Amino acid sequence: MGALADPLRLTIVRKLMLESEDYDHSCGWFGFDRPKSSLTHHFKALREAGLIRQRQYGLERRSRVRTEDINQRFPGLLDLVAHWHQD
Amino acid sequence: MGALADPLRLTIVRKLMLESEDYDHSCGWFGFDRPKSSLTHHFKALREAGLIRQRQYGLERRSRVRTEDINQRFPGLLDLVAHWHQD
DNA sequence: TCATTAGTTCGATAAAACTCGTACTTGGTC
DNA sequence: GACCAAGTACGAGTTTTATCGAACTAATGA
DSSP states (O other): OGGGGSHHHHHHHHHHHHSSTTOOBOGGGGOOOSOHHHHHHHHHHHHHTTSEEEEEETTEEEEEEOHHHHHHHSTTHHHHHHTOOOO | OGGGGSHHHHHHHHHHHHHSTTOOBOGGGGOOOSOHHHHHHHHHHHHHTTSEEEEEETTEEEEEEOHHHHHHHSTTHHHHHHTOOOO
């Protein structure tokens, strides 16, 4: 998955997995200090790689990891991501 | 591992794992139709990422996957690579 | 309807990565 | 030594990817 090669995108998936307690989260929730267009770029990459899905809740577009699908297509990938030590 | 994001490097590691029967292999063994300098570039990337080691045998510099080290640092990564279905 | 807010799209620029030719180094052989 | 073969180092050109501003869309609420 080339989509996870980018450090910010890896962080996004990790935060969703490890800190989200089964909720979906909007872009703002992550607290990244980047312009909106940059964030859109990365969320789009994750979406198109099949790693997250997004649903509209009012104004927000909340993201969630596609756990089932990923575990089926790439067994072990999410475990790897979860235990990944940066660098 | 950003080093595995490149398709040729993923192929190199996969071939070493799946077709090498516990031998080390020189660049030529892989049969890639690329200039030497390009291959050096990719083998260097894999070496610096800690994914392979190389030993000199006469003229050749043979490569081998660092299975032990990788399994220790990133448990599950090599299984993932082995079962990876391209695209 | 108007204002606000979350996010997208587009386009331009910058940074990173890949490709590959040329020259060089190293090991082996005659 | 001269020669050849495997691989490296360097540099330049090309391609890919990231970054981000500005204009835009969609949903909400006053």
